[in-house]
Amino acid sequence: MKPKHQRLVLGLLALGAVLGASGLALSALRDEAAFFYAxxxxxxxxxxxxxxxxxxxxxxxxxxxxxxxxxxxxxxxxxxxxxxxxxxxxxxxxxxxxxxxxxxxxxxxxxxxxxxxxxxxxxxxxxxxxxxxxxxxxxxxxxx
Amino acid sequence: MIHALANPTRFLKLARPLTPVLFWAGVALALFGAWAGLTQTPADYLQKESVRILYIHVPAAWLGMGGWTGVAGASLGYLIWRHPLAHIAARSIAPAGAVFAALCLITGSIWGRPTWGTWWEWDGRLTSMLLLFFVYIAYIALARADSDRGGDGRVPALFGVAGSVLLPIVRYSVVWWNTLHQGQSIGLTSSSIDGSMLWPLFFTIGGFTLLFAGVVLMRMRAMLATQKVEARLRRMAAR
CATH class of the missing domain: 2.40.50.140 (Nucleic acid-binding proteins)
Incomplete structure (x- = not known):
């Protein structure tokens, strides 16, 4: 694999990890970040x-x-x-x-x-x- | 296409005539949209006249988030393909995005006072947008420090990619969490804003977006010119 392709794969993995982290934060904070109780x-x-x-x-x-x-x-x-x-x-x-x-x-x-x-x-x-x-x-x- | 544009000479050839077109078309559309929004639309049944702040607030929110999408995309491009232009693009977008994120927070606060009865509340949407604004400021400081110390821009680029963790949080905060901020009004195919009030919004969104692009091109050209000057000075000093 050429270094460029390696970086492409790494970059896409990083992007996936960032989006995953964002999803985890959203669901983990679901109760904590609620502004109010319904x-x-x-x-x-x-x-x-x-x-x-x-x-x-x-x-x-x-x-x-x-x-x-x-x-x-x-x-x-x-x-x-x-x-x-x-x-x-x-x-x-x-x-x-x-x-x-x-x-x-x-x-x-x-x-x-x-x-x-x-x-x-x-x-x-x-x-x-x-x-x-x-x-x-x-x-x-x-x-x- | 992107690879062809990565050549600074070819980029400048295209950017030079494009800059004033984008800039002035953006100014014209935004001014027309603002005029139409202030005079040609009915007031809201509940919010009355304060609804008109929407015509600035929505484009500001869109460009605040779109700006970071640009920073993250350019940063990722820089990390993968090492195009120097991608680094310059990310650095040029950041201050413009920060200005619109701030504008979004300020107009939202002004709208919140008469509508909600408060200037500021720590709800999910407001807090995550404020964080995005701080992330912009951090990126600008980091990129400047990096270039002052002769860095190659990899550290700010990593920060640019990592910062996009906030984008889905801002976007889905009103869906996933209980927030004071209302849900999304405009979808791809439908809108809960009545048509008679909606149309100037497209002019301001389009106008501010073109203006944003024009300013980014201006900043990119200025940064390329600065680099050229510095390189020439170095060559003269070496002689």
């Missing part, structure tokens, strides 16, 4: 109690309830597999709506509910003008 991730398992975690999913339709103090909000986060009731006190982002994504930062309570001290709105990959979105996506907002 309700289905914690259902039926011991809750990650006592530490600050994030809970992400969709805000269930019709679940947002404003409390009389004007600051506290209660709602339900769901991923279709399980649902977690969330209590939050503070200012929610503008895009926080029923039927759209949310990431809540806070702690689980022993009863399975979640107390959030910060809310992030999660945007999905759909982009469309209001005319196209039409009534389909006209969900209830807080400032209704």
């Amino acid at each position: 309700p289905g991730d914690v259902a039926g398992k011991p809750l990650p109690l006592g530490k600050a975690v994030r809970l992400g999913g969709m805000v269930e339709q019709g679940s947002i309830a404003r409390q009389p103090d004007g600051l506290s909000i209660a709602f339900v986060v769901t991923d279709g597999k399980a649902r977690v009731p969330v209590a939050f006190r503070g200012v929610a982002p503008d895009l926080f709506k029923e039927g759209s994504g949310v990431v809540a930062e806070g702690k689980f309570n022993p009863d399975g509910s979640f107390t959030a001290d910060n809310l992030l709105a999660k945007h999905d990959e759909r982009y469309m003008p209001p005319q196209v979105a039409g009534n389909m996506h006209k969900s209830e907002t807080l400032d209704k």
Whole structure:
């Protein structure tokens, strides 16, 4: 084998090893690198109690309830597999709506509910003008 | 074809007329795309006007990742075929790619504040893109140190190949991990961006890509010219 061909084989092997390493990192970090727990991730398992975690999913339709103090909000986060009731006190982002994504930062309570001290709105990959979105996506907002 | 181009004289003959064409066509397309994106498209139903940052953010992300694909490909070519031009190509692509990776991070941060409610979160996509930016900086420093010490460029080339470990991670972070960043909007055959908002994106992606290619050719020609000057000075000093 000529040195050039040797290097070609070595180079391709190196590239394969790099891609393999990347795949291993992706799968090994699958749980560690998760930005948030989905309700289905914690259902039926011991809750990650006592530490600050994030809970992400969709805000269930019709679940947002404003409390009389004007600051506290209660709602339900769901991923279709399980649902977690969330209590939050503070200012929610503008895009926080029923039927759209949310990431809540806070702690689980022993009863399975979640107390959030910060809310992030999660945007999905759909982009469309209001005319196209039409009534389909006209969900209830807080400032209704 | 690649072997024919590996000859610097033949490369320069082609690159010289090609540079201004790529550069100015890129500027024109990007400006038209930006104008169309700012004035000719409807606002998003949820994000309102801030959706328009997409027309810069998406090309920046594409070139940030495409740039490293170029660095890695040229580095691999240099390691295997020892073409000096491949080394010069990798070194020329890196700063341009780093600029677009930074632009991607900055525009994403500006978009994230009104949309997500935060400038920065350590989620999988954001963190891996930041790492890619750092890898660019490390490559630029390494390549410069290598050439200052009279190295033959093999060490930066190895780093260039190894750094591509990040490319699939950036790309699939939103698929494999729970992330705050949304999934991919544009596939090969379909897109979840409505057509009325999508079309200027193709102009900015195409425009910035041509601009990128033009800048890379400029840098390659400059590096070849510097090498020629240095070789001539050495010959004169030896005389």
